[in-house]
Amino acid sequence: MRDACFYGGPRKRKDSEKYHHMDSPLPAAVLLLLLMTLMNIMLYGFGAALQNLNQTELEEKAQNGDEKAAQLLKVLDKPGSFITALHIATTILNMAAGAAVFFLVREMNLRYRFATAGEETPGAVALWWVQAMAILLVLFILLLSISVVIPRKMAQDNPERWAERLLSPVSLLMKAVLPIAFPIAAISGGVLRLFGVDPDSDEEKVTEDDIKLLVSEGHEKGIIKAGEAEMVQNVFELDEKEAGDIMTHRTNIVALDGEMTLNEAVAFIRNEANNSRFPVYKEDIDHIIGILHIRDVLNFSEEAACREQKLCDIEGLLRKPNFIPEIRKIDQLFHEMQAQKSHMEIVVDEYGQTAGIVTLEDILEEIVGNIEDEYDEEEKLIVRRSDGTWLLDGMAPLADVTEKLGFAVEEKDLENFETLSGFLIAKLDRIPEEGEKPVIACCGWIFKIRQVGGKTIRTVVAAPGRRAVKN
Structure with a gap:
């Protein structure tokens, strides 16, 4: 038989009066939720601060007698056990926060049931549940923002200040969860060993792609200059x-x-x-x-x-x-x-x-990039002339010529020919003789070979379309 108290039907007013004399868990649930939120702010903020600390600066401070810097270095030197305890603490806090929210919803439900004794309808009940879900969604967004996203961002912007101020309270909290952390670490360590993984290894495996990504992000945020980012990328391309x-x-x-x-x-x-x-x-x-x-x-x-x-x-x-x-x-x-x-x-x-x-x-x-000294003469391989034509060096990179002049060649040509000379010789299908000045039409341009030497094309004059090419 269904509970008439929730699903409708006659309900005695003395039940409602009895409820109001009960000790309500609402204040305790609200207090618990606020406390769990505060602890989450500390833990997530401290974790983000640790990830962004400058270890070199900490070492200098520790050498100058800064005790908090020395304590932070101990955490950074062997972060494995600390991170495990941190994860356990945040999990427990999130479970406690969930319990607090459950009691809040339960309290709201009880208050509603007794307030509408004998008067609720199925539509009213459905409306109440919609309102309750909306409240839960708002609570979830607020808690996620206040206790996770905001402290993380603030700690990333000022990691040293956050780490130093939160070190003592977070350390106390970590000690409280150590009895739980030990068995969890033992179980996870045993499973990892079965798969050939050393659980005590703190070595971080940083890949080339990780560094490239960090450099790219640093450049986008303005931390790393374009020239510096390019140099790092060039170093990784040396082996290619x-x-x-x-x-x-x-x-x-x-x-x-x-x-x-x-x-x-x-x-x-x-x-x-x-x-x-x-x-x-x-x-x-x-x-x-x-x-x-x-x-x-x-x-x-x-x-x-x-x-x-x-x-x-x-x-x-x-x-x-x-x-x-x-x-x-x-x-x-x-x-x-x-x-x-x-x-x-x-x-x-x-x-x-x-x-x-x-x-x-x-x-x-x-x-x-290019290194020039006081004796180096600037090479002008691609020069635009006053009449709109181009004077090109035969050794000019084909990719640079196509970019400057604004025409396209097939991908295979870019792969097969590094220089303009090689490309034009292939189009001519022979090596021109010295003194010869053949004209080649391709890619919507007219190329007149002006000088040949050493079995290569030395200089070329180019003009778009059918325009007359002058020497």
């Missing part, structure tokens, strides 16, 4: 690039003939070169016999007997060259060059021929 990707191509190498005398080398370096190191070859660039350093040139040129000697005949003048394959990873190459105190490596292809050179500066530029 090979020597062949960053080398100076053989056609652009400034090298010296070993048959050249020391005086001739000095004159060449003074008048035509800005480098400090030069590969020295015998017969051709595929037979490099050493590296000439400008400091060695100056030292040996002081000896009159050496000035008219050939570079290849002066003992001790040339330094031993190091040869590497095109596929050598840049990060590995960087460590090798550091260990060998080498600033220049000769890159050879699979047939043993010289493909190019890589310097320590080339590797550093992959991290920090």
